[in-house]
Amino acid sequence: MSTCLITEGVAGSYGAQVMKPGATQSVTYTSSTASAAFDLSTRLVRIIADADVFLAFGAAPTATATAIKLVANTAEYFEVDAGFKVACYDGTT
Numbered sequence: 001m002s003t004c005l006i007t008e009g010v011a012g013s014y015g016a017q018v019m020k021p022g023a024t025q026s027v028t029y030t031s032s033t034a035s036a037a038f039d040l041s042t043r044l045v046r047i048i049a050d051a052d053v054f055l056a057f058g059a060a061p062t063a064t065a066t067a068i069k070l071v072a073n074t075a076e077y078f079e080v081d082a083g084f085k086v087a088c089y090d091g092t093t
Contacts, residue, residue: 002029002049002051003027003049004047004053005025005026006035006045006046008021008024008025008042009021009042009043009046019044019046027086029088029089030089030092030093031090032056032062032087034088035086035088037085038080038083039082040083042082044078045077045078046075046076046077047070047075047077047086049070052071053072054068054089055078055086055087056087057080057084057085057086057087058085059085061087063088064089065089067089
């Protein structure tokens, strides 16, 4: 099983890499597994996973092998809607 680490935040005036960190989540996944809903103040998330991961965002997301792919140990920032979730999938099951 792999782990996807999610940091929620609000963007600073300098862009995505400067954000006020907020809540953090850890999602263990093989098949598509959704996070908890983001806080109402969350506008950005920073995601890093210990293995390649496919990501889907939404109110009830399901990640598939055609979703956004993030390579292992690479941090990426995504603009999100408050209350949405991210689903993580390893692409093999």
